[in-house]
Amino acid sequence: MKRSWIPLIVVFACLTAFIFIVRDKSNDLERVSESNPAKLSGKPARIVSLAPNLTEILFALGLGEKIIAVSNNSNYPAATANKKKVGSFWQPNTEAIIACKPDLVVTLQTRTEQQKAAADSLERLGFKVLSLKIEKIGELFTAIEEIGRATGCEERSDELLKSISNQLNVLQSKVGSVNKVRVLWAVQTEPLRVAGRNTFINELIELGGGENAIGPTISQYPQIGSEQLLGCGAERIIQSAMGGSNIAEEQKAAENFWGRWSNLPAVKNNRIYVIESDTTLRLGPRLPQGAEAIARFLHPDSFKQRVIPHSRTGKLQ
Numbered sequence: 001m002k003r004s005w006i007p008l009i010v011v012f013a014c015l016t017a018f019i020f021i022v023r024d025k026s027n028d029l030e031r032v033s034e035s036n037p038a039k040l041s042g043k044p045a046r047i048v049s050l051a052p053n054l055t056e057i058l059f060a061l062g063l064g065e066k067i068i069a070v071s072n073n074s075n076y077p078a079a080t081a082n083k084k085k086v087g088s089f090w091q092p093n094t095e096a097i098i099a100c101k102p103d104l105v106v107t108l109q110t111r112t113e114q115q116k117a118a119a120d121s122l123e124r125l126g127f128k129v130l131s132l133k134i135e136k137i138g139e140l141f142t143a144i145e146e147i148g149r150a151t152g153c154e155e156r157s158d159e160l161l162k163s164i165s166n167q168l169n170v171l172q173s174k175v176g177s178v179n180k181v182r183v184l185w186a187v188q189t190e191p192l193r194v195a196g197r198n199t200f201i202n203e204l205i206e207l208g209g210g211e212n213a214i215g216p217t218i219s220q221y222p223q224i225g226s227e228q229l230l231g232c233g234a235e236r237i238i239q240s241a242m243g244g245s246n247i248a249e250e251q252k253a254a255e256n257f258w259g260r261w262s263n264l265p266a267v268k269n270n271r272i273y274v275i276e277s278d279t280t281l282r283l284g285p286r287l288p289q290g291a292e293a294i295a296r297f298l299h300p301d302s303f304k305q306r307v308i309p310h311s312r313t314g315k316l317q
Contacts, residue, residue, distance in 0.1 A: 043152035044103035044128070050115065051089050051108045053134065053284035055080060057144055058106065060160055060285040061153045069100045076278060076286075092118040102127060104150060109133040137203050140283045160285060167288035168207065174302045175209030175295050183210040183298065184234035184266065189257055193223045200283060208294035209302075210236065230264060236298055237266040239274045240281060250274045273297045 048069045049055040055074035058067055064077075069084040071092065084100065087093030091114050097105060107119045109131050123129050130150050132143040141161055148157025183205045185195040195201035196217040205212050213232040214222070239254050241247050251274045258267050266272060275297070280290035296303055 044150070046101060046103045047151070048086060048097055048100055048102040048105045049074060050086070050092050050097075050106065050118070052076070052278070053282040054106045054108065054132070054143075054147075056282065056284040056286065057147055057160075058151075061144075061148065061151065061156045063151055063153065066151075068102065069097065090114060094118045094121050097122065098125065098127075105129045106147065106150075107131050134283045136200055137283070137287065140287065164285065164287060168291065171207065171288065171292055171295060175299050178209050178299050178302060180209060180211040181235045181298050182213040182233055182265075183208075183236045183238060184213045184229075184232060186237065186239045187221055189239070189254075191223050192225075192229070193221050196220050196222055201281070204280065204291055204294055207291040208298050210294070210298045226261070229261060234264055234266045235269075235271060237264075237272045238294065238297065239272070240277050241274050242277070247274055247276060271297075 045066055046068045047058060047063060047066050049058055049067060050071050052071060052074045055067070055070045056076055058064070059077050059079065064079055067083055069086045070080055072085045072088045074080045074083070084096075086096040086100065089108075090112060092107075097118070105119070105122055105127055107115060107129060110116070119129050119131050130146065132139075132146060134140050134143045141164075144157050144161055148154045185201050185205065187193050187195055187201075194214055195205075195212070196214055196219060197212050198217075199220050202212050213234040214224070215232075237254075237258060239250075241250050251272075254272055254274050255270075258264070258272050261267050275293060279286050280293060282290075292303075
């Protein structure tokens with residue numbers, strides 16, 4: 001008869017233990033919520049950015065105070081200097097990212113193995129990762145919308161998108177009806193490699209009132225020789241500056257390099273330009289400024305000392 005009570009005692013003990021476990025878990029959740037309001041609101045309070053253009057988007061959405069770490073090559077706006085660095089875009093430091101205890105890690109979908117490996121590792125460890133593809137202007141707009149939703153900044157992302165679109169429309173009103181000039185965009189000189197038509201750079205050329213001098217190619221950034229170069233008939237040559245270098249010195253070096261093709265219209269008429277890369281080659285909020293810088297090289301007569309205002313502040317640059 002006494003043995004019949006044993007199962008009941010075991011059941012009672014299990015129920016008691018379960019109640020204590022649930023209570024402890026509830027208390028833990030309350031403590032986490034109190035120390036990190038983002039857990040309750042759904043809005044991340046600790047954000048890590050793994051690419052310079054993503055960093056610029058986050059700042060443009062007013063999330064500067066929530067950004068706890070950025071990639072080494074994130075250098076705009078100036079406030080990035082005060083943020084912890086977690087490796088380069090090409091080699092993110094997964095351990096440093098984990099140490100930041102982020103609520104959200106924003107990264108790019110790229111062909112870079114290290115970037116993808118870092119994102120996969122973080123996701124396996126339970127971190128929230130927002131991976132975005134931004135290789136064309138349309139994808140930039142989509143990415144801004146996605147970041148807005150992920151951070152609870154939908155209204156600000158809408159405002160930013162409208163601002164960028166309006167500025168590009170103003171630019172188009174200036175150069176949209178002008179005669180297109182043939183543009184060769186060199187991304188590398190040794191060996192000579194240029195931007196093809198299936199690239200974001202091609203979109204920039206067209207926004208600036210130009211036409212890519214290079215015809216359809218299999219590679220996005222094909223290597224070309226002297227025969228193809230002379231046959232393209234480029235009227236303008238734009239060369240991407242190396243990061244952190246002296247543009248004036250690069251300009252002189254570029255003019256010397258291209259001088260060997262004196263029959264090319266761009267060389268003959270001294271229409272060779274080295275352009276600052278951060279503004280023009282980052283698909284981010286400064287897209288209108290980069291597009292206008294190109295347009296000014298291609299059609300200087302269309303501008304009368306006017307600069308497109310900054311997408312967030314409205315101040316002249």
